[in-house]
Amino acid sequence: MTTTGYLDGKVPTGPIDEKWTSHKFNLKLVNPANKRKYDIIVVGTGLAGASAAASLGELGYNVKVFTFHDSPRRAHSIAAQGGINAAKNYKNDGDSVYRLFYDTVKGGDFRAREGNVYRLAEVSVDIIDQCAAQGVPFAREYSGLLDNRSFGGAQVSRTFYARGQTGQQLLLGAYQALARQVHAGSCTLYNRTEMLDLVVKDGKACGIVVRDLLTGEISRHSAHAVVLATGGYGNVFYLSTNAKGSNTTATWRAHKKGAFFANPCYTQIHPTCIPASDDFQSKLTLMSESLRNDGRIWVPKNPNDTRPAHQIPDEDRDYYLERRYPAFGNLVPRDVASRNSKTQVDEGRGVGPIKNGVYLDFGDSIDRLGRDVIEERYGNLFQMYERITDEDPYKMPMRIYPAVHYTMGGLWVDYNLMSNLPGLYVLGEANFSDHGANRLGASALMQGLADGYFVLPYTIGDYLAGMLGEKPVSTDDPVFAESENEVRDQIRRLLSVNGTRPVDSLYRELGVDIVWEHCGMARNQAGLTQAISDIRSLRDEFWTNVKITDQSESLNTSLEKALRVADFFEMAELMCKDALDREESCGGHFREEYQTEDGEALRNDDRFAYAAAWEWTGESGQQRLNKEELTFEYVKLAQRSYK
Amino acid sequence: MSGSGHGQTMRITLKVWRQDNPSDKGGFQVVDVPGVSPEMSFLEMLDVVNGRLTESGDRPIVFDHDCREGICGSCGVIINGVAHGPERGTATCQLHMRKFSDGDTIAVEPWRAAAFPVIRDLAVDRSAFDRIVEAGGYISAPTGSAIDANMIPIPKPVADASMDAAQCIGCGACVAACPNSAAQLFTSAKLAHLNLMPQGQPERWARTEAMVETMEQFFGSCTNHGECQDACPKEISVDFIAMMNRDYVKSKRKNRQLLSQSI
Numbered sequence: 001m002t003t004t005g006y007l008d009g010k011v012p013t014g015p016i017d018e019k020w021t022s023h024k025f026n027l028k029l030v031n032p033a034n035k036r037k038y039d040i041i042v043v044g045t046g047l048a049g050a051s052a053a054a055s056l057g058e059l060g061y062n063v064k065v066f067t068f069h070d071s072p073r074r075a076h077s078i079a080a081q082g083g084i085n086a087a088k089n090y091k092n093d094g095d096s097v098y099r100l101f102y103d104t105v106k107g108g109d110f111r112a113r114e115g116n117v118y119r120l121a122e123v124s125v126d127i128i129d130q131c132a133a134q135g136v137p138f139a140r141e142y143s144g145l146l147d148n149r150s151f152g153g154a155q156v157s158r159t160f161y162a163r164g165q166t167g168q169q170l171l172l173g174a175y176q177a178l179a180r181q182v183h184a185g186s187c188t189l190y191n192r193t194e195m196l197d198l199v200v201k202d203g204k205a206c207g208i209v210v211r212d213l214l215t216g217e218i219s220r221h222s223a224h225a226v227v228l229a230t231g232g233y234g235n236v237f238y239l240s241t242n243a244k245g246s247n248t249t250a251t252w253r254a255h256k257k258g259a260f261f262a263n264p265c266y267t268q269i270h271p272t273c274i275p276a277s278d279d280f281q282s283k284l285t286l287m288s289e290s291l292r293n294d295g296r297i298w299v300p301k302n303p304n305d306t307r308p309a310h311q312i313p314d315e316d317r318d319y320y321l322e323r324r325y326p327a328f329g330n331l332v333p334r335d336v337a338s339r340n341s342k343t344q345v346d347e348g349r350g351v352g353p354i355k356n357g358v359y360l361d362f363g364d365s366i367d368r369l370g371r372d373v374i375e376e377r378y379g380n381l382f383q384m385y386e387r388i389t390d391e392d393p394y395k396m397p398m399r400i401y402p403a404v405h406y407t408m409g410g411l412w413v414d415y416n417l418m419s420n421l422p423g424l425y426v427l428g429e430a431n432f433s434d435h436g437a438n439r440l441g442a443s444a445l446m447q448g449l450a451d452g453y454f455v456l457p458y459t460i461g462d463y464l465a466g467m468l469g470e471k472p473v474s475t476d477d478p479v480f481a482e483s484e485n486e487v488r489d490q491i492r493r494l495l496s497v498n499g500t501r502p503v504d505s506l507y508r509e510l511g512v513d514i515v516w517e518h519c520g521m522a523r524n525q526a527g528l529t530q531a532i533s534d535i536r537s538l539r540d541e542f543w544t545n546v547k548i549t550d551q552s553e554s555l556n557t558s559l560e561k562a563l564r565v566a567d568f569f570e571m572a573e574l575m576c577k578d579a580l581d582r583e584e585s586c587g588g589h590f591r592e593e594y595q596t597e598d599g600e601a602l603r604n605d606d607r608f609a610y611a612a613a614w615e616w617t618g619e620s621g622q623q624r625l626n627k628e629e630l631t632f633e634y635v636k637l638a639q640r641s642y643k
Numbered sequence: 644m645s646g647s648g649h650g651q652t653m654r655i656t657l658k659v660w661r662q663d664n665p666s667d668k669g670g671f672q673v674v675d676v677p678g679v680s681p682e683m684s685f686l687e688m689l690d691v692v693n694g695r696l697t698e699s700g701d702r703p704i705v706f707d708h709d710c711r712e713g714i715c716g717s718c719g720v721i722i723n724g725v726a727h728g729p730e731r732g733t734a735t736c737q738l739h740m741r742k743f744s745d746g747d748t749i750a751v752e753p754w755r756a757a758a759f760p761v762i763r764d765l766a767v768d769r770s771a772f773d774r775i776v777e778a779g780g781y782i783s784a785p786t787g788s789a790i791d792a793n794m795i796p797i798p799k800p801v802a803d804a805s806m807d808a809a810q811c812i813g814c815g816a817c818v819a820a821c822p823n824s825a826a827q828l829f830t831s832a833k834l835a836h837l838n839l840m841p842q843g844q845p846e847r848w849a850r851t852e853a854m855v856e857t858m859e860q861f862f863g864s865c866t867n868h869g870e871c872q873d874a875c876p877k878e879i880s881v882d883f884i885a886m887m888n889r890d891y892v893k894s895k896r897k898n899r900q901l902l903s904q905s906i
């Protein structure tokens with residue numbers, strides 16, 4: 001490997017609680033009358049993209065907004081169920097900005113940047129105010145004031161929610177704010193338009209090349225700055241809780257144009273999802289984490305027990321979480337719960353028709369609290385479960401199994417959310433910034449909206465102010481032509497392979513048989529090495545044997561998918577490379593070689609307290625490592641324990 | 644993952660709408676589909692069909708979908724004449740093949756409405772919905788201008804009613820189910836969400852007039868059939884339409900008054 005580089009996150013100096021305030025004061029401003037002279041491209045209309053585009057439009061910038069969806073409102077953010085954290089301390093239960101900051105750094109297993117996390121906690125309170133003002137119908141108490149629930153291990157009640165549809169309501173709020181700007185003419189919307197390349201001139205991001213999904217037309221767009229808010233890469237596993245269209249293309253193409261990809265091996269596996277029912281399974285469905293408050297997780301002691309669950313007496317059941325973690329029991333953090341389910345299934349004690357789940361049993365709670373109480377708490381989830389599995393969870397325990405849910409890794413950004421390429425900003429799940437190696441529940445919505453409403457609108461001005469009077473790079477510039485040619489070439493190549501395997505067949509093999517198998521819940525050196533070689537050979541097969549029968553220019557969903565899967569094939573390799581390189585276990589990254597005697601994750605702070613930012617050098621798998629050293633001035637490095 | 648199937652499979656006949664582009668006349672293609680597991684979702688059945696079509700050199704069926712959890716509103720087809728198919732309160736992606744029987748013929752068509760032109764096969768263009776929202780489906784609250792959230796207490800029943808309306812996923816089933824292709828349920832749900840809230844009052848009348856009139860530019864008129872409510876995967880109530888109608892009548896007067904005051 002070539003020598004390692006070092007990166008500076010550009011966190012301002014000064015006490016942690018004053019950094020953002022003083023930084024905002026030090027940032028250069030763009031005069032209101034000059035804002036309309038700047039063009040900004042925003043790719044993505046999820047929480048991060050829609051909130052950013054609306055806010056920039058309100059400020060007076062010329063904003064072009066792109067989404068591959070038919071409407072901004074359909075972005076994957078719409079599916080978030082549980083809620084959004086904010087340090088409002090409305091419950092008077094001891095919450096504070098500092099506590100949210102502390103919980104997030106610790107929950108991230110000490111692999112996040114303290115300065116960013118503090119700012120996130122600080123602006124969390126403004127997000128709730130902003131969303132309430134927009135008319136987001138948050139849950140209320142009878143007093144008319146906002147209600148909170150507790151979530152994911154936190155000891156305070158700080159999660160705001162709108163029934164089980166928090167993401168939907170927050171996204172509709174941001175979408176409506178964006179619609180207002182579209183109406184006002186400050187934002188121009190390009191729906192069903194997919195970004196296929198980032199254009200860079202003299203090291204600076206200056207535009208994008210896109211494909212109109214309805215006509216197949218390829219076009220060029222230039223701007224003073226480009227903002228990517230294109231979501232996470234969880235679908236590299238093929239099966240995940242992400243929406244089917246979620247993909248890595250925008251961030252990956254930016255990576256190939258020079259943007260560093262950070263910590264790709266940090267992926268989050270959610271413990272409570274409905275297990276796959278068979279090979280035709282197309283995606284996995286999340287069952288809210290809150291279920292673990294009242295459900296008990298178990299498997300039969302005898303792997304060959306064929307009795308239906310309710311006929312298995314208590315002495316023949318193994319409540320393995322309660323047994324192993326008496327203090328936290330069923331409420332251990334996501335990564336610990338997930339790994340334990342995997343062990344049970346791997347050792348043959350799985351339940352269900354294909355023995356790929358564990359029981360989550362509400363029997364005791366129903367006896368203790370009554371069916372009504374359980375129904376009031378979880379009615380909609382029980383209904384969703386029954387619709388999918390045709391089993392009644394009031395009578396039969398649920399079957400659950402972990403599934404890929406969120407990706408903490410993403411494009412590297414500094415404190416201003418700017419990547420190493422000047423002019424390229426990255427927001428939301430697409431960046432790597434705030435969650436370290438593990439994200440706490442209800443913190444992704446918070447981060448997406450923090451980035452879009454309250455961080456980027458300040459920081460982007462600092463960059464733009466220096467370009468006053470400059471026109472954006474012309475789309476006739478050779479850099480645009482070059483990008484466009486690459487895009488056209490790739491499409492032509494894919495359409496001309498004319499092999500024998502449909503995209504999905506190759507994609508499923510990549511995600512399920514290779515990436516999930518070797519770079520999923522538990523990883524080891526031999527498996528990762530094997531995975532890298534398997535990915536390479538399957539990638540070769542993809543490029544020589546994929547079959548796309550639809551050759552048309554119009555809405556061509558197989559071509560769209562093939563383009564995205566082509567990028568997953570390269571991304572997957574980097575993910576495994578990163579996982580191989582990080583010889584420690586932390587958060588969502590569990591290396592079997594590095595665990596405590598009790599099987600818990602064992603960090604190595606001396607060697608690995610850094611963010612790994614990978615630099616493209618021209619060939620897949622040959623990225624060069626750049627390190628951003630992480631220092632912990634406020635939250636003391638400590639081993640997590642849940643016994 | 645294990646081998647294929649752990650139960651009975653079914654054989655169905657799919658009669659599916661194929662249309663190459665917006666101006667193509669289109670027609671049904673009949674596909675024999677053996678080996679359908681009752682555990683499959685409806686869209687997974689289409690995935691399987693698409694895999695087979697591709698393998699045999701045919702062009703796969705184009706349809707919109709994304710979340711497959713009944714929340715994004717991307718999916719939606721007419722199944723045997725019914726928007727989103729036979730299960731009430733269920734979007735196409737949440738429907739499972741166990742609702743059908745071995746030997747069934749299933750007809751699948753795109754939404755049929757002048758305001759939703761067919762793009763290709765089962766995919767339609769629903770951007771008219773975005774135009775209605777752009778016309779006024781928001782509360783103007785520029786970033787940074789908000790007061791503390793608890794300064795606006797909202798009685799729980801009001802917040803709950805607003806949320807009932809706000810649940811709309813914008814799939815367009817209401818329009819597809821309506822004999823007149825009217826968009827009253829969609830528009831009224833957005834209006835009720837915002838008009839019920841205290842924050843929504845300052846723009847209430849302007850919003851109502853603008854959204855209703857934009858809706859009328861694209862969609863047919865409501866004649867109170869109520870098919871929309873039955874087709875809605877979120878079971879949104881037609882009561883919101885009554886509320887919209889009242890607000891619209893009032894808005895004409897109120898907006899004139901406001902205008903004259905400002906002169």
Ligand SMILES: Cc1cc2nc3c(=O)[nH]c(=O)nc-3n(C[C@H](O)[C@H](O)[C@H](O)COP(=O)(O)OP(=O)(O)OC[C@H]3O[C@@H](n4cnc5c(N)ncnc54)[C@H](O)[C@@H]3O)c2cc1C
Pocket residue numbers: 043044045046047048049066067068069072074075076077078079080081082083084166167193194195196229230231232241242243246247249250286405406427428429430441442443444445446448
């Ligand atoms: C089932 C589920 C439940 C969840 N529940 C919660 C929860 O309760 N609380 C919480 O905090 N988090 C939750 N999360 C996580 C959270 O929802 C996401 O992390 C977050 O919404 C991501 O938002 P985003 O704006 O970054 O990206 P997204 O919402 O994924 O938006 C991406 C946008 O980019 C566009 N795009 C992508 N690529 C391109 C391209 N090449 N060209 C053009 N456009 C492109 C898409 O069209 C879309 O508009 C949940 C996640 C899942 C899967």
Ligand code: FES
Pocket residue numbers: 707708709710711712713714715716717718719734735736737812
């Ligand atoms: S695919 Fe999202 S609602 Fe059906």
